[in-house]
Amino acid sequence: MAYGVLGPTLAGPTVAAGGARVRALLARLLLDAGQVVPLPRLIDDLYGDNPPAGAVNAVQSSVSRLRREVPISYDGSGYRLDIEPDEVDAHRFTRLAGSARSAARDGDFATASAQLTEALALWRGEALADVRSAPFAAAAADRLEESRRQALEDRIEAELHLHPSADAIDELRKLLDVAPLREHTWALLMRSLAAGGRPAEALAAFEQARRVLADELGVDPSAELSAVHTAVLRGPARHRLPAQLTSFVDRQELARAEAALKSARLVTLAGPGGAGKTRLSIEVAGRHPGEACLVELAGTGPADVARTVLDALGLRDTGLRDRSAGPDTLDRLLAALSTRELLLILDNCEHVLSAAAELTGRLLAACPGLRVLATSREPLGVTGEVRVPVAGLPVEAAVRLFAERGAAAGSLLGAEDETAVRQIVRTLDGLPLALELAAARLPVLLVDELARRVDDRFRVLSRGSSTAESRHQTLWNLVAWSWDLLTPPEQTLARAFTVFRGGAGLDAIEQVGGLGPETLDVLDGLVSKSLIERDGARYRMLSTIRAFCAAQGPAPTDRHAEYFLRLAQTADTQLRGPDQLIWLDRLDADRDNLHAAVRHGSDEVALRLVAALSFYWWLRGARGEAAALARELLERAGPADGLAEEYVLCQLNTGLADEHPARYLQALDRPPAQPFLLYLSAFTAGPPRASDEEVVDMQESLRARLRGSPWSEALASIGSGxxxxxxxxxxxxDREFARALVGFQALGERWGAMLAQSGLAELATARGDHQAARAPMDEALRLAAELRSDVDLAEMLRSRAEIHLLAGDPDGAAADFTESMALATGCGAPEVVASSRIGLARLALRRDDPVTARELAFTALAECPTGWYTADGVRLSIKLVLGQSAADPVEAAHWYRQVVAEAAGPDAANVVATALAALEVP
Known part of the structure; x- marks a missing residue:
C-alpha cells in the first residue's frame, strides 16, 4: 500500500520521514483520508486537552513539511489528505473485512476467506505503532486492533466451513491470551479442536472458558458457546446428505419443490424409476436452510422403517450403560424430533408405502419443526401432502446431461452430433438414469450408431409390453439392452452384486462375487458402463438397476452371509481393544449387509452372527434392532450342537429372561467365547438375590472361571463393584472399580473404561467426596463422546450436575443440567430431560424460589414417561419436589404420600426417606 497506519506510518513505499509530531499528523489525516479534518479537532487530537499557545502555527509548520511527500489541501476550516481512502491500508482493510462478512452471510465462504486473508496481509505490526504517544492514537489503535481480531476470527470461521481442521488452534490461543473473555474465540477454538479429532481438548477448553467467565464476569457461557459444547459432545454429524459424484443439471422441479417446502410440511417427489428423484431431493435439501437428513428406505422392510430413520439420525435405542428397558423406537423418535428443526428426506418410499405414510403422519403431527421430503413412485396419501411430479428432463436439459456424461466417459460431442443426441433423448423420454446408461456406451459406439441401436432395440422390446407405462418401458428396456451388451463375467458380477445392501467395499465384492482375481477388471467395466457407481472406497447400485439384475438369477446369499460372519467375528475381537473406534466405523459401513446376512444366512451362520454382533449392537445403541433380528432367528432356529453359547446370546438379545441363560452360565468352566455374554446375562437377571457372603462367593467363583480372559475379568470387576x-x-x-479401570486401560477399551470411571465417580459421590468425583466423571464424559453416545453424555452430565450441586457450585450444576436437557432432547431421552429439569427445580428451591421450582416440576412430570425402571425413579423425585414447593400443606402431603406409595427405581430409598420425614412418619 502507498499509505498506511497498520504498523509504522507509511507515506509511499517507506516509513514516513520527519519527527514524531509530523508522523502523528500524517497518521491522523490518513485515518480520515479524502475528508476534511477541522483544525480545532486536529489540535485536540495531536495535543490533547492542554495545547500549547502556538499550536496553530505548529500544525501549519508540520503540514508544510508533509506537503513535500503527500498531497494536502486546506479549505479554510481544516486540512484534507487528497488521496482515495482505498490507498490507505486501514480503509482497504475495513472495506475488505466488511465485504467478506457480507459474503459469509450469503454462504460464500470461499470469497470471504480470500478477502479476509488479503485484508489481514495488510498488517505490518501494531496499529499506529510509531505514534502511540499522540492523544488520538491509543483509542484509534484499540479500535483497529479489535477489528483485526474480528477479521481473524471471521477468516478462521470461513475456513472451518470450507475445510474443517485444527490448523488455526495456535492463532486462536494467541487471541485468547490477549482477550480471554471473547466467547466467540473460545467457540472457534472448540470447533477447531473437534474438527482436528481432539474432542477431549475441546471439552477441556469449554471448562476453562466457563471458569474464566465465572471468575471474571460472574456469568455462564453464552448460547453460542453452549451450543458448540453440545455439538462437541455429540461428535461429528453422520448420515446426513451424501456427497454427489456428478454434476447436477438444473430442472424446473427444483424450484417447485423448494417453493412447496416453504409452505407445506410434506412434499413428495413422485415419478417413475430413473427420473432422478433421489438426486433432486438431495439438491433440494442442500439448499434448504437448517439441518437435513437423508433416510434410504430401498432396502428396508415395513417393520423397520422407524428404526431406519432413528439410525440415519444417529440416535440410539438406549445408552451404553443403560440398565432399564427404555422407550420403543417410535417413542424415542417422537421425543427426539419434538423440538427439532429438521428436513427429513425419505427416499424410495414405494417399497414401504403404507409404513412410510403412517410414520410420516405420526411424526408431522407430533413434531412441529419437522418437514418431510419424500421420493416415491406414488404419493404417500398423508393429509397436507403436496405432490411435485418428476418426469423426464426437458429436451435442452436432457441434451446437456447426455453431453456432460459423455464427456465424463471420454467422448466429446460436437455440433454434428446434435441430431442423433436429440433422437436419443426423445427415445429415452429424457429420463436421467436412462441417459447416463446410454452415455456410458459412447466410448465404444459412435453417437449415430448409439441412436440407431437404442431406437431399434426399444421398438423390438416394447411390442410385448404395451400395457406398461411408457417411461417404465423405456428404462427397463434400456437396462435390458445394457445387460445384453455385458460380457458373461460382467453379468455374473452384476447379478451377484444385488445381494449387497447399502453398497460394499472391494474386498467384499471380491470374496462374494465369485470371480476371483479378475473381479477388479470386471468391476471396472461395470463402473464405466454406469451399472455400478463408485462412492469413495465403496460401490453401490441404483435400485432400478438392482431390480433388473436381481431378476436375472439367484444372488450368492450363502457366500454373502459367510463373508460377513468372518467380518463380524474379526471385528468382535477388535472392539475390545485400542482399535475399537476404527472397527465400530467399519461395522457401521456394512450394518445393512450384516443384518441381511442374519436374515438369509443358514441357521448356524445366523446364530454365530448374532453372537459376534452382540457387543457391537450394544455399543451402537441398537438394542431394538438386535431384539427384532434375534426374535426372527429364534422363530426358525433352535438349539444346535456346538452352538449353545450362540443360542443363549440370541435369547438374551431378545430380552427373554428364562432359566436357560442362568443355567448355562452356572455350568461354564471357562471364559465364554463371546465375553459380552456376561454383561447381557447380568443385565437380564439383575442384582443377585443372596446374602453378602453368598454374593462374595459367587463373584470369586466367577472370577476364577474367567482367568485368562482379561476383558472378561475387568468386566466382572465392574459388576462386582x-x-x-x-x-x-x-x-x-473402590477396589473393584479401580481393578476394572486398570484392566480396560491396559486393553485400550473405551466402553469398559467409561463404566469404570463412572463407577468411581458414583462411589466418590456416595462418600461425600465431591471434588474427587469430578475427574473420573469428566473422563467418563470424554470416553462417551468418543463412542458417540448422546444418551450416556446426557446422563453423565446430569450426574456431574449433581456433583456440582452437592459441592456447593450451583452455577456449575445449572450449566450441566441445562446441557444435559439439550442433549437428551436431541437424542429422544425424555426421562433424562425430566431428570435434568427437576435438577433445575431443586436449584430453584435452594434459591428460595418455590414458584419456579413448581413450574419446572409440573413440566417435568408431563414429559417424563412411565413404564420403565429409571423413569419411575425420576417421577418419584418430581413428586418429592412438588411436595417441597407446594404452598398448601395439604397438597404437599398429597405428593409425599404418592412418593411413599409408588417407591420404585434408583435412589427410591433416599427419596422415600425424605418424603416420610416431611410427613413426620417415624
Missing amino acids: WIALFRGDQPWA
Missing part, C-alpha cells in the same frame, strides 16, 4: 456399592461396601467397590 456395582453390587458392592448397592450393598454399601464402599472399600470393596
Whole structure:
C-alpha cells in the first residue's frame, strides 16, 4: 500500500520521514483520508486537552513539511489528505473485512476467506505503532486492533466451513491470551479442536472458558458457546446428505419443490424409476436452510422403517450403560424430533408405502419443526401432502446431461452430433438414469450408431409390453439392452452384486462375487458402463438397476452371509481393544449387509452372527434392532450342537429372561467365547438375590472361571463393584472399580473404561467426596463422546450436575443440567430431560424460589414417561419436589404420600426417606 497506519506510518513505499509530531499528523489525516479534518479537532487530537499557545502555527509548520511527500489541501476550516481512502491500508482493510462478512452471510465462504486473508496481509505490526504517544492514537489503535481480531476470527470461521481442521488452534490461543473473555474465540477454538479429532481438548477448553467467565464476569457461557459444547459432545454429524459424484443439471422441479417446502410440511417427489428423484431431493435439501437428513428406505422392510430413520439420525435405542428397558423406537423418535428443526428426506418410499405414510403422519403431527421430503413412485396419501411430479428432463436439459456424461466417459460431442443426441433423448423420454446408461456406451459406439441401436432395440422390446407405462418401458428396456451388451463375467458380477445392501467395499465384492482375481477388471467395466457407481472406497447400485439384475438369477446369499460372519467375528475381537473406534466405523459401513446376512444366512451362520454382533449392537445403541433380528432367528432356529453359547446370546438379545441363560452360565468352566455374554446375562437377571457372603462367593467363583480372559475379568470387576456399592461396601467397590479401570486401560477399551470411571465417580459421590468425583466423571464424559453416545453424555452430565450441586457450585450444576436437557432432547431421552429439569427445580428451591421450582416440576412430570425402571425413579423425585414447593400443606402431603406409595427405581430409598420425614412418619 502507498499509505498506511497498520504498523509504522507509511507515506509511499517507506516509513514516513520527519519527527514524531509530523508522523502523528500524517497518521491522523490518513485515518480520515479524502475528508476534511477541522483544525480545532486536529489540535485536540495531536495535543490533547492542554495545547500549547502556538499550536496553530505548529500544525501549519508540520503540514508544510508533509506537503513535500503527500498531497494536502486546506479549505479554510481544516486540512484534507487528497488521496482515495482505498490507498490507505486501514480503509482497504475495513472495506475488505466488511465485504467478506457480507459474503459469509450469503454462504460464500470461499470469497470471504480470500478477502479476509488479503485484508489481514495488510498488517505490518501494531496499529499506529510509531505514534502511540499522540492523544488520538491509543483509542484509534484499540479500535483497529479489535477489528483485526474480528477479521481473524471471521477468516478462521470461513475456513472451518470450507475445510474443517485444527490448523488455526495456535492463532486462536494467541487471541485468547490477549482477550480471554471473547466467547466467540473460545467457540472457534472448540470447533477447531473437534474438527482436528481432539474432542477431549475441546471439552477441556469449554471448562476453562466457563471458569474464566465465572471468575471474571460472574456469568455462564453464552448460547453460542453452549451450543458448540453440545455439538462437541455429540461428535461429528453422520448420515446426513451424501456427497454427489456428478454434476447436477438444473430442472424446473427444483424450484417447485423448494417453493412447496416453504409452505407445506410434506412434499413428495413422485415419478417413475430413473427420473432422478433421489438426486433432486438431495439438491433440494442442500439448499434448504437448517439441518437435513437423508433416510434410504430401498432396502428396508415395513417393520423397520422407524428404526431406519432413528439410525440415519444417529440416535440410539438406549445408552451404553443403560440398565432399564427404555422407550420403543417410535417413542424415542417422537421425543427426539419434538423440538427439532429438521428436513427429513425419505427416499424410495414405494417399497414401504403404507409404513412410510403412517410414520410420516405420526411424526408431522407430533413434531412441529419437522418437514418431510419424500421420493416415491406414488404419493404417500398423508393429509397436507403436496405432490411435485418428476418426469423426464426437458429436451435442452436432457441434451446437456447426455453431453456432460459423455464427456465424463471420454467422448466429446460436437455440433454434428446434435441430431442423433436429440433422437436419443426423445427415445429415452429424457429420463436421467436412462441417459447416463446410454452415455456410458459412447466410448465404444459412435453417437449415430448409439441412436440407431437404442431406437431399434426399444421398438423390438416394447411390442410385448404395451400395457406398461411408457417411461417404465423405456428404462427397463434400456437396462435390458445394457445387460445384453455385458460380457458373461460382467453379468455374473452384476447379478451377484444385488445381494449387497447399502453398497460394499472391494474386498467384499471380491470374496462374494465369485470371480476371483479378475473381479477388479470386471468391476471396472461395470463402473464405466454406469451399472455400478463408485462412492469413495465403496460401490453401490441404483435400485432400478438392482431390480433388473436381481431378476436375472439367484444372488450368492450363502457366500454373502459367510463373508460377513468372518467380518463380524474379526471385528468382535477388535472392539475390545485400542482399535475399537476404527472397527465400530467399519461395522457401521456394512450394518445393512450384516443384518441381511442374519436374515438369509443358514441357521448356524445366523446364530454365530448374532453372537459376534452382540457387543457391537450394544455399543451402537441398537438394542431394538438386535431384539427384532434375534426374535426372527429364534422363530426358525433352535438349539444346535456346538452352538449353545450362540443360542443363549440370541435369547438374551431378545430380552427373554428364562432359566436357560442362568443355567448355562452356572455350568461354564471357562471364559465364554463371546465375553459380552456376561454383561447381557447380568443385565437380564439383575442384582443377585443372596446374602453378602453368598454374593462374595459367587463373584470369586466367577472370577476364577474367567482367568485368562482379561476383558472378561475387568468386566466382572465392574459388576462386582456395582453390587458392592448397592450393598454399601464402599472399600470393596473402590477396589473393584479401580481393578476394572486398570484392566480396560491396559486393553485400550473405551466402553469398559467409561463404566469404570463412572463407577468411581458414583462411589466418590456416595462418600461425600465431591471434588474427587469430578475427574473420573469428566473422563467418563470424554470416553462417551468418543463412542458417540448422546444418551450416556446426557446422563453423565446430569450426574456431574449433581456433583456440582452437592459441592456447593450451583452455577456449575445449572450449566450441566441445562446441557444435559439439550442433549437428551436431541437424542429422544425424555426421562433424562425430566431428570435434568427437576435438577433445575431443586436449584430453584435452594434459591428460595418455590414458584419456579413448581413450574419446572409440573413440566417435568408431563414429559417424563412411565413404564420403565429409571423413569419411575425420576417421577418419584418430581413428586418429592412438588411436595417441597407446594404452598398448601395439604397438597404437599398429597405428593409425599404418592412418593411413599409408588417407591420404585434408583435412589427410591433416599427419596422415600425424605418424603416420610416431611410427613413426620417415624
